[in-house]
Amino acid sequence: MSDAIFPARVIICEVAPRDGFQSEDQWIPTEQKIKIIRALANTGVQSIEVTSFVHPKAIPQLKDAEEVVKGIEDLTHIKFRALVPNVKGAQRAIAAGIKKLKLMLSATDSHSLSNANCLVEEAQRGFEPIVDLAQKHNVEVGGSISVAFGCPYEGKVPLEKIVTIVDRYKKMGITEVSLADTTGMANPKQVYQYLGVLKKEFPHMTFSMHFHNTRGMALANVVAALQQGVIHFDSSVAGLGGCPYAPGATGNIATEDLVHSLEEMGIETGIHLDRIIDVAKDVRNMLGHDGGSYMLQAGPCSKLSPKPTAQEKLEK
Template sequence: MSQANELLLPARATICEVAPRDGFQAEKEWIPTEQKVRIVRELAKTGIRYMEITSFVHPKAIPQLKDAEEVVRQVQDLPGIHFRALVPNVKGAQRAIDAGLKKLKLMLSATDSHSLANANCRVEEALEGLYPIVELAAKHGVQVGGSISVAFGCPYEGNVPVERIMHIVERYQAMGVNEVSLADTTGMANPKQVYEMLGQLKAHFPQITFSMHLHNTRGMALANAVAALQQGITHFDSSVAGLGGCPYAPGATGNIATEDLVHAFAEMGVETGINLDAIINVAKDVRETLGHDGGSYMLQAGPCSQLHRKPQGQVKLET
């Protein structure tokens, strides 16, 4: 194959496991704290080094995460794991910092409609509310990353112009935030859109590290991940067993499954440092613990390396 026709991809990608936050928050039945901690500890054995451990939201908003402090406290001894938490406001940020976390992720929507549903305010008002969080984090020496929900399509407003995303990234940059997660919250993105938007964003903001947070609502998440790889993006969020979903996005299903992403990247020669067999086993455990998965091809079919016994003799075809 000539170099002109070769698909050039990064040699390595970093995956952040978000099931302890995005996955668990979508579960209606209470997951006991000890079960959450056990799953986090099992995930830590797979080679995962980055995890979104919880969200410090009001317990009435997401009762499933009311044990955020306790979960964080019980996993602080895990070596080599970089934890972050989603925080909606200053109070949540202070709780996260008091719990000992060294990285926060900000919550912001790309459209007013989703922002009103998710945060009860419009985008500009939500942006203004992020400054005190960034200032508080800086005071305590805590890192901050930004996020943009419904970045590729809003279930209420449809297509999101790239100019709006650029405006939000500019505001993040002005705050001193140099990491921005682009979330396809309802799985409305397509590979062409992802490739083109990332190209424009990278050209305008060369100092910003962009990451992808992909939901598989319409079966496009993996294709969108490959499009991002082609743009040189190397940071991705995923959720073991495909857990997840946004309570403020009608019809939203789970994130791209971690085991599916690890498998696909490995097949394409992109190293993640995560052991595929180990993460599949954790996915099986999570499915057994919760009684379901969120949509995982590895749990359904297994990896490509899992071959079957060859048929013996002639096979009679049905007519």
Template sequence: MDYKRDVIITEVCPRDGFQSVKEWIPTGTKVEIINRLIDCGYRQIEVTSFVHPKAIPQLQDADEVLKRIKRSKNVKLRALVPNVRGLERAIAAGVDKVKLMLSASDSHSLSNANCTTEQALERFTPLIELAKEKKMDVSGSISVAFGCPFEGEVPIERLTMICERYESFGVTEVSLADTTGMANPAKIKNTVRRLKESFPDFTFSLHLHNTRGMAFANAVAGYEEGIIHFDSSAGGLGGCPYAPGASGNIASEDLIHGFEEMGIRTNVSIDKVLDAAKYIQQLLPHAVDSFLLKAGKCSDLSAKPKGQKKVGV
């Protein structure tokens, strides 16, 4: 396998990470974290979600956060939008790109969006028409793509149907989300291979949660099938509030470090990401789950032993 292709990592801590934290994170703190992440070298950051405040109270200050962060022309800001009202707020806030929220299973869709997958797809029509009118970039997502906590296995035919509908909308950039960490490398390879064969013009990305410790292995499996776009969250924050057992995303520092150790360039500063993750750890120690915050980088060597001590006479 040739590991020469660079990868592109989207930081999702400000959206997926923050939404999983129950206690209120002050707006100023959110702004400070996002500013630190903007300085890390990411090409794209998922900065918030324009959902109804009652659905995710933690993100009720999305508009204010977008006003106060220090923007960079080198970093595209993406936001999740559930409906036309969310899109209107995103446009007013000046985000660069929006991402649609959709579940592969009806059970998760009913829990997350209070409608079936088909009903959610039908509601996309006016949203996409408005996005086109405003020349807003739109990407799609498929939550629980590799397994639903309510229904179990998600048939590939279900994913194919959803991609066909996205294609009919003109949306060809789609995130495949392992929302509750039910995937394994074999499943990732099989799913990605079949979808890429059916939709060769699509750009697929992987949004991996580390619920069962499989996320980095799954990322490598996806890379070996041609995926170069990945989501991750600084400090490993994250988890869908509407999916039982969902835990954090793969930590950005773990994903970046792992790829870089394999010779796969991310073009993101691991040291700056680690600094941001340490800052988050100070504020939210109970929410952080990161191997690198525990063990450090492979290059962080310990002092050599000074010499063998004599034992006995």
């Protein structure tokens, strides 16, 4: 396997403040959220998904979206984005100062009915006024496709469905789409094949990957995406995450694990590994748990044990 197939550098978007925190039942104080975002901003990460402007009854943990954004507005070196489910959410996000919106869409009707209470095509048509609103305020919009590779209700998602959804996004003027393996059902061969077709069909579309590690294949799926030239990835510090509308969903690939793996492969991330591990430890201590992080369990490969001495061997 030649090193030439891999990109030299990737861009990681940290999603714990949104995807990670939304699954926590115990209330995380607003000041704690702001503190974690500020710590993440000091690791070298370039992009953070800071919150979601959803109805408070839908996700109570994120009811403080405006306050969180206000508390980090001085961090101008970071690209902040927020998830928005509808026009009302987009209006709130834009008013709060968010410059990039991420749309929320499912790949299957079953998941869409559970998540958005409507079918996929209807939900996607509802994005048109959001895109128009964003254009008027000079705000970027990125598309997303949840359960893009496998749905907990319908199983493997046919590639044709994804192509159709991306084509509708393209017609709206959207040039970036996130493919989310929401319940960790993707496999490396599938990821490689799907991206091969999508990149050929939509050569001017930027694809980003959002892998959950539910079945332990997230890092392998990252490698498959890298082989297709993808350089944009989402991850969550301490491996936090999960979808409240997807049975069995667990955490995202841990940011510290992703950074470590990429750097071991000679791929730059711009993120300071020791700093991101420290933030992961702080998040674990704050919440009382992590979502599955190899760095928190074993540490990086560079963390070596002391060599045994000859005297120690003789004493044994």
